[in-house]
Amino acid sequence: MSRSIRPDAVLVQAVIAGALSFAHLHDLAEAAGQSGWKAWAYPVSVDLLLVAAWRRLRTARRDRSAWTWFVIALTASLGANIATAGLLDLTHVPAWLRILVAGWPALAFLGGTLLVHSPTEPATPAQAVDEVAAPEVEMHRTDDPAPEPDHAATVPELAPSPPPPAVSTPAVPAALLDHARKIADAHRAATGTPMPAEAMSARLQLPASMTDAIAAELQLT
Numbered sequence: 648m649s650r651s652i653r654p655d656a657v658l659v660q661a662v663i664a665g666a667l668s669f670a671h672l673h674d675l676a677e678a679a680g681q682s683g684w685k686a687w688a689y690p691v692s693v694d695l696l697l698v699a700a701w702r703r704l705r706t707a708r709r710d711r712s713a714w715t716w717f718v719i720a721l722t723a724s725l726g727a728n729i730a731t732a733g734l735l736d737l738t739h740v741p742a743w744l745r746i747l748v749a750g751w752p753a754l755a756f757l758g759g760t761l762l763v764h765s766p767t768e769p770a771t772p773a774q775a776v777d778e779v780a781a782p783e784v785e786m787h788r789t790d791d792p793a794p795e796p797d798h799a800a801t802v803p804e805l806a807p808s809p810p811p812p813a814v815s816t817p818a819v820p821a822a823l824l825d826h827a828r829k830i831a832d833a834h835r836a837a838t839g840t841p842m843p844a845e846a847m848s849a850r851l852q853l854p855a856s857m858t859d860a861i862a863a864e865l866q867l868t
Contacts, residue, residue, distance in 0.1 A: 669694070672727040678737035679748035689748070692755045693727075696720040699762045716758040723751070819860045827851065827861045841866075 672690035681689060700717035703710060730744075731737070830850055834842035844862040851858065 665694070668724055668728055671731045672724065674731050674737065675727045675744075676748055678740050679745045680740075681748060689751065692752065693720055693723050696755050696758050697724065699759055703762050712761060716762060719754070719758065817856050817860055819857065819864060824861065824864055828865060831865050 669690040672693055673686050676689035677686040696716060697720035700713050700720055703713035704717060707713060735744075827847060831842040831847065834840075834846070844858065847862060847865075848855070848858040851861070853861070
């Protein structure tokens with residue numbers, strides 16, 4: 648997914664300032680006797696040294712070498728901008744300025760080489776801390792230590808759970824018991840076998856507890 652390029656005021660300002668500084672360095676180098684591609688190479692050399700020193704400072708803030716070359720490159724850029732502002736006659740460049748411009752390539756090459764090949768700041772080794780042995784302290788107690796509490800003795804005994812209540816058998820009314828006995832006798836007379844408890848329950852349509860009580864009284868199977 649491509650990102651759309653949007654104009655940024657800061658970026659536009661940086662491009663304009665860089666172009667003006669580039670042109671001033673070119674004009675100064677050309678006035679100092681550097682013609683053709685040489686005059687265009689001077690601005691590139693100054694800007695690259697400035698960028699290299701700045702990148703070095705981002706990783707090593709305390710690097711004095713990086714600060715030195717950053718100040719040199721910044722001075723060269725600012726000097727060119729000030730010199731081309733009308734304070735210097737570019738048709739009659741003084742000899743010392745011609746010497747500085749002619750010697751700049753060697754100075755820039757030396758600075759770039761040192762910035763690239765300078766070792767980074769070593770990490771501060773952690774100082775080994777000698778472990779001091781704790782002095783042995785003799786403890787003499789005059790009082791006897793209190794006996795440890797017996798946790799087993801302090802646990803209260805659980806009371807036994809009461810037995811489940813016995814299921815009481817409902818009392819069967821005498822009339823109902825006589826009626827059930829007549830039904831059981833009639834069944835015995837008709838089939839010759841005792842009447843089952845299930846058949847008695849289905850015949851009387853009573854609760855299971857009542858039917859069980861009647862079956863226990865009549866001794867039904």
